[in-house]
Amino acid sequence: xxxxxxxxxxxxxxRKLGIKSLFDxxxxxxxxxxxxxxxxxxxxxxxxxxxQIQGKVTYVxxxxxxxxxxxxxIEDATGSLQLRFLNFYSSQSRQFSEGVIVRAYGEVNPKSLxxxxxxxxxEIIVTDKPLPxxxxxxxxxTRGLGQKSILNFVKKTxxxxxxxxxxxxxxxxxxxxxxxxxxxxxxxELHMPSSTKPEDIDPYRKKLIYDELxxxxxxxxxxxxxQKNYIAKKIIFDRSLHDAFVSSLExxxxxxxxNCFNEIMSDLGCSFPMNRLLQGDVGSGKTxxxxxxxxxxxxxxxxxxxxxxxxxxxxxxxxKLRDWLNPLNISVEFLSGSISAPEKKIIYExxxxxxxxxxxxxxxxxxxxxxxxxxxxxxxxEQHRFGVEQRLQIRSNNKTRAHEEAHQLMMSATPIPRTLxxxxxxxxxxxxxxxxxPGRQPIKTKLISDSRRNDLLTIIQKHxxxxxxxxxVCPLIEESEVLQLETVENTFxxxxxxxxxxTIALIHGKMKQSEKETIMQTxxxxxxxxxxxxxxxxxxxxxxxxxxxxxxxAERMGLSQLHQLRGRVGRGSKQSTCILFYGKKLTDTAKxxxxxxxxxxxxxxxxxxxxxxxxxxxxxxxxxxxxxxLKIANINKDDDLLALAKSDAEYLLTxxxxxxxxxxxxxxxxxxxITRT
Numbered sequence: 001x002x003x004x005x006x007x008x009x010x011x012x013x014x015r016k017l018g019i020k021s022l023f024d025x026x027x028x029x030x031x032x033x034x035x036x037x038x039x040x041x042x043x044x045x046x047x048x049x050x051x052q053i054q055g056k057v058t059y060v061x062x063x064x065x066x067x068x069x070x071x072x073x074i075e076d077a078t079g080s081l082q083l084r085f086l087n088f089y090s091s092q093s094r095q096f097s098e099g100v101i102v103r104a105y106g107e108v109n110p111k112s113l114x115x116x117x118x119x120x121x122x123e124i125i126v127t128d129k130p131l132p133x134x135x136x137x138x139x140x141x142t143r144g145l146g147q148k149s150i151l152n153f154v155k156k157t158x159x160x161x162x163x164x165x166x167x168x169x170x171x172x173x174x175x176x177x178x179x180x181x182x183x184x185x186x187x188x189e190l191h192m193p194s195s196t197k198p199e200d201i202d203p204y205r206k207k208l209i210y211d212e213l214x215x216x217x218x219x220x221x222x223x224x225x226x227q228k229n230y231i232a233k234k235i236i237f238d239r240s241l242h243d244a245f246v247s248s249l250e251x252x253x254x255x256x257x258x259n260c261f262n263e264i265m266s267d268l269g270c271s272f273p274m275n276r277l278l279q280g281d282v283g284s285g286k287t288x289x290x291x292x293x294x295x296x297x298x299x300x301x302x303x304x305x306x307x308x309x310x311x312x313x314x315x316x317x318x319x320k321l322r323d324w325l326n327p328l329n330i331s332v333e334f335l336s337g338s339i340s341a342p343e344k345k346i347i348y349e350x351x352x353x354x355x356x357x358x359x360x361x362x363x364x365x366x367x368x369x370x371x372x373x374x375x376x377x378x379x380x381x382e383q384h385r386f387g388v389e390q391r392l393q394i395r396s397n398n399k400t401r402a403h404e405e406a407h408q409l410m411m412s413a414t415p416i417p418r419t420l421x422x423x424x425x426x427x428x429x430x431x432x433x434x435x436x437x438p439g440r441q442p443i444k445t446k447l448i449s450d451s452r453r454n455d456l457l458t459i460i461q462k463h464x465x466x467x468x469x470x471x472x473v474c475p476l477i478e479e480s481e482v483l484q485l486e487t488v489e490n491t492f493x494x495x496x497x498x499x500x501x502x503t504i505a506l507i508h509g510k511m512k513q514s515e516k517e518t519i520m521q522t523x524x525x526x527x528x529x530x531x532x533x534x535x536x537x538x539x540x541x542x543x544x545x546x547x548x549x550x551x552x553x554a555e556r557m558g559l560s561q562l563h564q565l566r567g568r569v570g571r572g573s574k575q576s577t578c579i580l581f582y583g584k585k586l587t588d589t590a591k592x593x594x595x596x597x598x599x600x601x602x603x604x605x606x607x608x609x610x611x612x613x614x615x616x617x618x619x620x621x622x623x624x625x626x627x628x629x630l631k632i633a634n635i636n637k638d639d640d641l642l643a644l645a646k647s648d649a650e651y652l653l654t655x656x657x658x659x660x661x662x663x664x665x666x667x668x669x670x671x672x673x674i675t676r677t
Contacts, residue, residue: 001021001022002014002019002020002021002022002025004160005022005153005156005157005160006153010153013142013143013144013145014145014153016142016143017140017141017142017145020669021669022157022160022161023167023666024669025153025154025157026154026157026167026187026191027208027631027632028139028140028150028154029190029191029205029208029632030137030138030139030190030191031138031139031140032138033135033136033137033138033193033198033201034050034105034121034135034136034138035050035052035135035136035196036052036105036131036132036135036136037131037132037133037134037135037196038052038131039052039053039054039103039131040052040053041076041077041078041079042055042075042076042078042079042080042081042115043078043079044078045081045108045115046108047108047109047110047112047115048107048108048110049107049108050105050106050107050108051105051106051108052103052104052105053074053076053081053103053104053105053117054076054101054102054103054104054125055074055075055076055080055081055101055102056074056075056076056099056100056101056102057072057073057074057096057097057098057099057100057101057102058073058074058075058080058098059071059072059073059098060072060073060093060096060097060098062093067086068086069084069085069086070084070085070088070092070093070096071083071084072084072085072096072102074102074104079115080115081104081115081116081117082112082114082115082116082117083102083104083116083117083120083122084116084117084118084119085118085119086118086119087119095124100124101124101125101126102122102123102124102125103122103123103125103129104117104120104121104122105120105121105122106118106119106120106121134192134193134194134195134196135193135195135196135198135201137151137191137192137193139151151191151192154191154192155192158184158187158188158191161184167183167184167187168183168184169182169183170659170662170663170666171214171648171652171657171659171663174214174648175207177648178210178644178648180203180206180207180210181203181204181207182207183207183208183211185204186203186204186205186207186208187204187208189201189204190204190205190208205632206641208632209632209633209634209638209641210641210644210645211663211667212630212631212632212633212667213423213630213633213638213641213642213645214645214648214649214663215663215664215666215667215668216423216424216426216628216630216633216645216667216668217423217426217642217645217646217648217649217650218649218652218653218660218663218664219628219664219668220423220424220425220426220427221426221427221646221649221650221653222427222653222660222664223427224275224426224427224428225653227272227273227275227427228272229272230272230273230405231271231272231403231404231405232270232271232272232273232274232404232405232406232407233300233302233374233376233404233407234268234269234270234271234300235265235268235269235296235297235300235302235376235377235407236269236296236300237265237269237296238296238299238300241295241296241299241328242292242295242296244328245291245292245295245324245325245328246292248324248327248328249288249324251437252437252438253285253288254285254433254435254436254437254438255435256280256284256432256433256434256435257284257285257288257289257433259431260278260280260289260431260432260433261289261292261293263276263429263431264276264278264289264293264409264431265293265296267407267429268293268296268297268377268407272405273405273406273407273408274377274407274408274409274429275408275427275428275429276408276409276410276428276429276430276431277410277411277412277416277425277428277429277430277431278290278409278410278411278412278431278433279411279412279413279414279415279416279430279431279432279433280411280413280415280432280433280434281413281415281433281434281436281567281602281603281604282413282563282564282566282567282568282603283436283437283440283542283567283570283571284413284433284434284435284436284437285433285437286411286413286433287317287320287381287411289433290306290379290409290411291321291324291325293377293379293409294306294321294358294377294379295325295328295330297376297377297407298330298357298358298376300376301374301376302374302375302376302377303351303354303356303357303358303359303372303373303374303375303376304357304358304359304375304376304377304378304379305358305359305361305365305372305375305377305378305379305406306321306358306359306360306361306378306379306381307360307361307362307363307365307366307378307379307380307381308360308361308362308380308381308382309362309363309381309382310362310509311336311337311338311362311509311513312509312516313381313382314334314336314360314361314362315334315336315513315516315517316520317360317381318332318334318360319517321358321360325357325358330357330358331355331356331357331358332356332357332358332359332360333347333350333351333356333358333359333360334359334360334361335347335359335360335361335362335364335365335370336361336362336364336513337362337363337364338513339364344369347359348369348370348371351370351371351372351373352371352372352373353373354373354374359372365378375406376406376407377406377407377408377409378406378407378408378409379409379410379411380408380409380410380411381410381411382411382412382413382414410428413564413567413603414560414564414603414607415432415434415603415604415606415607416430416607417604417607417608417611418608418639419611419635419636419639419642420611420616420635422635422639422642422643422646423616423635423642424616426646434604439573440570440571440572440573441570441573441574441575441576442570442601443566443567443569443570443576443577443578443601444575444576444577444578445566445577445578445579445580445597445598445601446577446578446579446580447579447580447582447594447598448579448580448581448582449581449582449584450581450582450583450584451584453581456550456579456581457495457498457499460499460530460548460550461499461502463547463548464499464502464529464530467545468545468546468547468548468574469523469526469528469529469530469531469543469545469546469547469548470529470530470531470546470547470548470549470550471531471533471546471548471549471550471565471568471569472491472495472530472531472532472533472550472552473533473534473535473549473550473551473552473565474487474488474491474532474533474534474552474553475534475535475552475553475556475557488506488508488532488533488534489506491532491552492504492506492532495530495532499529499530502529502530503527503528503529503530504528504529504530504531504532505519505522505523505528505530505531505532506519506531506532506533507519507520507531507532507533507534508533508534509534519531523543523546524542524543526545531546535557535561535565542571543568543571544571544572544573544574545572545574546568546569546571546576547569547570547572547574547575547576547577548569548576548577548578548579549565549566549568549569549576549577549578549579550579550581551565551566551578551579551580551581552581553581553582553583554580554581554582554594554597555582555583555586555587555590555591555593555594556590557593558593558610558614559593559596559597559606559607559609559610559613560606560607560610562580562593562597563597563603563606565578566578566597580594580597580598582594589613592613593613596609596610596613611636612636615634615636616629616630616635628668
């Protein structure tokens with residue numbers, strides 16, 4: 001514990017750096033290392049490089065116009081170097097008197113016409129001070145803690161470890177198997193390198209990366225194995241109901257849809273709960289696969305919960321499922337936060353009495369008042385939008401009298417990159433649909449600048465005159481002075497003024513459920529030519545005749561959202577186009593996003609590129625999800641170690657190694673809180 005070595009004031013400052021334990025302190029690794037093991041000659045230094053120079057002060061000047069700065073010139077036997085300080089104290093300026101010896105380390109300013117360092121690290125050399133024998137670590141700091149303080153704290157911790165022999169490898173046999181160094185030595189070398197070559201540190205960093213990835217694999221694969229300890233209702237396949245449903249569809253199932261359904265049914269036939277992710281690109285037909293599974297659960301006397309992250313998405317699922325299942329005498333109901341209290345009460349009563357077969361809803365499904373009589377399966381769409389605790393809540397709230405757990409099927413139209421499926425999704429099985437229904441043509445993507453708005457309106461006019469329909473998506477509902485984006489209301493008014501011969505409708509999330517449903521159905525029926533919308537139509541009903549998607553301010557949206565929106569068109573046999581409408585000033589990240597979405601139609605490729613751009617934390621929303629985040633490892637770069645860690649975690653879990661929990665507590669301090677439900 002920190003309080004065994006440090007004062008309350010020191011502990012308070014360490015906590016600002018996220019340091020809560022001695023191991024956290026040792027994991028506060030240097031951001032970089034400075035090579036102060038040698039003195040460079042001024043004649044040998046080049047702009048842009050970092051060097052350590054020692055010389056005598058020959059000139060000092062403090063100026064206040066046009067801006068405050070302190071200029072110091074030092075010389076060695078080969079030349080002179082200017083040191084410049086823009087922020088300094090008067091005591092600093094007094095240190096630099098002529099004749100004083102200064103040792104300075106920093107980057108040579110590449111923009112200066114003379115040899116110059118701006119704000120270098122420096123010290124006044126009074127006596128002949130020996131040079132360091134190893135690289136100098138540089139740490140992230142907080143107010144009141146300097147570099148020397150952090151390093152002294154680290155040394156103090158190592159002294160404590162040496163006395164008590166507390167920092168031991170939990171799995172020393174794996175060090176031998178994977179040719180990895182000892183944990184204590186690795187940490188010591190990373191804080192106080194014995195070598196002057198940065199590459200010599202790599203094996204020690206590799207050890208920590210492996211240990212962290214191993215902890216994550218133990219966490220997620222542990223959840224996977226733990227699932228097998230629960231009891232679930234076996235779902236027996238009923239051919240007659242399945243055939244009746246499939247024959248009622250207006251389309252033919254693809255081979256991959258049938259394969260994924262077979263994988264799901266194999267899981268549902270087990271006596272422990274399924275934990276499966278069904279992933280597939282936009283428009284690949286995941287919902288119908290989930291519906292076939294729901295039918296089997298209902299036929300076996302169970303109920304199904306179907307949860308979506310937003311009300312409009314839940315509404316659209318409800319409409320589709322109701323239309324599919326009501327003819328089969330399956331009762332489907334809808335529950336969300338906006339439904340009136342009396343209506344909710346009726347749903348609660350009918351649900352617990354078993355008179356509702358399938359309940360579709362938002363987060364409202366995980367409220368304590370929501371009780372199923374016999375929940376057999378719950379389906380979660382866009383599962384990455386829900387946290388671990390939310391996903392577990394519906395399970396713990398609805399155990400049957402026989403203490404049976406519900407089977408769990410999650411869906412995602414954001415394909416999971418391979419490295420993420422090996423790490424953050426290692427607690428579940430994955431089924432993939434990566435083919436589109438037959439007869440659909442690839443969607444063309446075009447980039448058009450905002451300056452060509454009038455040209456675009458002409459294109460739309462011609463498009464509608466040919467009997468096609470158009471989505472025009474705007475990112476905001478209300479005016480924002482900060483973002484200065486076109487609002488959906490303004491766009492609706494502008495388009496209504498321009499397109500006199502076309503019928504235009506407006507839809508956004510603030511409308512009533514009945515209004516939105518009517519507008520979408522009118523558009524689907526072809527009575528509306530142009531639908532101006534917010535991103536509520538990111539996922540929703542199929543409109544085969546809608547063959548053009550305009551995305552306003554496309555540079556402001558993420559890759560996943562752009563790909564989802566693009567997938568609203570291309571639902572029929574006609575050629576479809578997605579136009580990304582962008583503003584004048586684009587950041588480098590925005591340019592990258594537009595380039596990636598323009599060059600790729602494969603959702604898996606797009607998700608891989610998105611992961612590279614944002615990293616797993618932002619890609620998954622780890623702070624919201626309740627998932628443990630990585631401190632040292634990078635799954636994009638360390639996938640070779642990830643594969644080894646996954647294999648070794650399986651071995652440790654199978655053999656029930658005694659130190660699994662200790663390793664988890666060391667690396668994922670709150671893992672028990674995450675899984676407490």
